[in-house]
Amino acid sequence: MTGFCWLASYPKSGNTWLRLALQSLINGGKEVDFRSRETFAAIAASRADLEDVLDAPVDEMTDDEAEALRPRLYETQARAAAAPLFRKVHDACMTTYAGEPLFPPALTLKTVYIVRDPRDVAVSLAHHTGRDLDQTIAFMGDPAATFGLAGKRQLRQVLSTWSFHVESWLRDGPELLLLRYEHMLAAPEEVLGRVALHLRLDASPMDVRRAAAATRFDRLRAAEDRYGFRESPAAGVRFFRRGIAGGWRDSLTPAQVARIVANHGPVMARLGYA
Amino acid sequence: MPLPELPPWRGAEGGTPEIEVRLGNVPDQLPDIIHRGPILQIGGDGSCRYNMAGVACFLIEGGRRITVRPHMAADAPDVRLFLLGSVFGLLCHQRGWLPLHACCVEIGGRAIAFAGPSGIGKSTLAASFVRQGYRLLADDVTVIDAHAPGGPLVIPAIGRIKLWRDTLDALKISADGLEPCRNRMEKFQVPVGGRFQLTRLPLTAIHLLDRVSDERQAELLPLVGLQAVETLLGAVYRRQAGERMGKRPQMLRAIHRLLTVPILALRYAQGLSHLQQTVYRMAARYEGRGE
C-alpha cells in the first residue's frame, strides 16, 4: 500500500519539463532518451489504466461515468504498489460527478503544482492545439473547458478556466508545493532541488545539477529536432518551442492581453503576474 | 428480452439455444470470489458479475447463460450496449472463443479482420467496406473459434455498426431514425440489414491497424514470431478480464492456431480519402484470392 505524487498544472505550463528533469534526476542526471517509450509520471487520466485495472468499458461509458471511477482506479493502484506512484495531472482539483474528490486526499503523498503566466500559456496553448489566439483566450476563460479528445488515449479532463484551475489546486491540493514556470526557467537547479526534497527523492546535489543541465531548454529542443517528441500534438508541430517567459509581449495584441487580464486579473495579481 | 441487433433464430423450431439471456436477479457477491473490482467480480467457478452503475448488472455463467438485472428500463439501448459488448466478451472467454478487438468483413467468401485499439477507425473502416458492397461479420469485436476442424472460423454475431455522429456526417449517413447507443450519447447504431454475413467464415487474414500522420509512411507488412503473438495478445478483447479468469493458457492456444493465417501490420494515413484507398487496396488484395 502506498500513494500518489501528483505533478499538476494547467496545460503548457512546464509539466513536461519537470517530468523530464525528474526522469533524468532519478537516473543520476542522465540525458533523457527521446526515443524511449518510457516517461516519468504517466498521465493520471489514462484510459488504458481504467480499462486494464478496473475492466472498465470506456468505449461505452460517458465521460462522467469514467471520471467517477477514477478514485477507484487510484485506490486499486495504490493498494497494489510498493513504492510511491507519480502521475502527471492536467485536471482541475475537483470532485467527480459522483461527488467525491477526484484525487483522494487519503491516497495523496505529495502534490507539485506548476503555474505559468496565463498570457504565455495562451500563446503556447494556441500553438499546441492549432487554434487561434482569440479562441484560445476564450477557451482559457470557459468554465466548461475540457482537455483530452474522445476516443483517444486520455480520458476527458475538466480544466475549467485557468483561474479556477489554479485556485482549485491552491485551495484543495494536498501536501502542495507551488512552482512557477518562470522560476524553473531562471533557476532550474534550485527548483529541481526543492522538488526533490518535497517529493523525498533520493538525489545528491550533483545529481540535481546534472539533471538540470541535461534538461536545459536548448538541449530538449535539439533532442526533439533529432528524434521528435512523442507528446507532440502533430507531425511538424514543435513541442519545445520557445521556452521563454514574457514571450507574450510580441505575440498578443493589447486587446488580447486585456481580455486575459479581465478574465484572470485577481488570480494573476495574487501570483504576481501583474 | 428484445435484442433487435441480433438476426432472428433460424435453427430448428424448439431447438436448444447456444446462449441464453434472461432477466433476473444477480447476487451482490459471487461464491468463492477470486477477483473483486468495482465493475467485475469473478467467482471460484469462473462465473462473472459485471456491474455498470445506473445501467445494469450482469451475471455470466458457464459460457452460455447471461442473467440481466437492469438498473433502468430493460429495453433501453444502454443495457444492450453493455450486454452485446463487454458482457458478451466475457462469455466468449468462458466459452473458449477468442474475442478480438477487431472489425471483420467478408471479401471473396473469406473473413478478413482489422484489429486495433479504440478510436483507430475499425467501425469507420467496416462502414466503408459495407458501403462498397461487402458483408459485415463484426464491427468492433470479432469472435473466433480458433480450434474449428478446418482452421480458425469467424462467428458473426451482431448486424450493426456503432458510429459517432462526426463519422456519420463524414460518411454522409443521416442520423435521422438511428437509435443512439446510449441515451444522450452521440454514437449511433447503424443496422447493415442484408449486408450482414449470417454464417461462419474461415479467417483468412488479420490486420493490426495503426495510423500514421503522413501518407508516405503507409505500409502493409507481415508480423511473425514474438511480434505476431504480442500484437494479437494485445488485441484480445477484455484480455485483462480473461487473464483474471485464468484464461491466458486458452488465449495462447488460440493465438497459436491463428499463426497459421497471415498477420499483417496495416499502417494507414488519417482521413477519409486514405481510408477509402485502404478499402480498395484490401479488396483488390483479397478478392484475387477467391475460391
Next chain:
Amino acid sequence: MLVCRRETLLTADLADRMLMMDPDNGLYFELDTIGTDIWRRLATPVPVAHLVADLTRDYDAPRAEVERDVLALLHDMVAYGLVTAC
C-alpha cells in the same frame, strides 16, 4: 543425464527461428538459429555429452566454447521448463 523436451509446448516454425509458447504458465519464447537447431536435436532424449560432441563437430567450434554455450542455454531452458532432465 538425458535432456528431454517438454511436449506440451506449442511451437511454430519461422524461417530461421522457432516460436514457443507455454500455455501452462503463459510465457512465450523465440529461439535463434542455433537455439532452434539444438531444439530439433532434442526431438529424442539425448545425453548432454552427445549433444555437445555433435555440435562441436557440426559447427567446427572449440569444444569448451560449445559446452559453455550449450550448458547456459540448457540451464535457461530448464529454468523456464522447456526441457527437463530425464
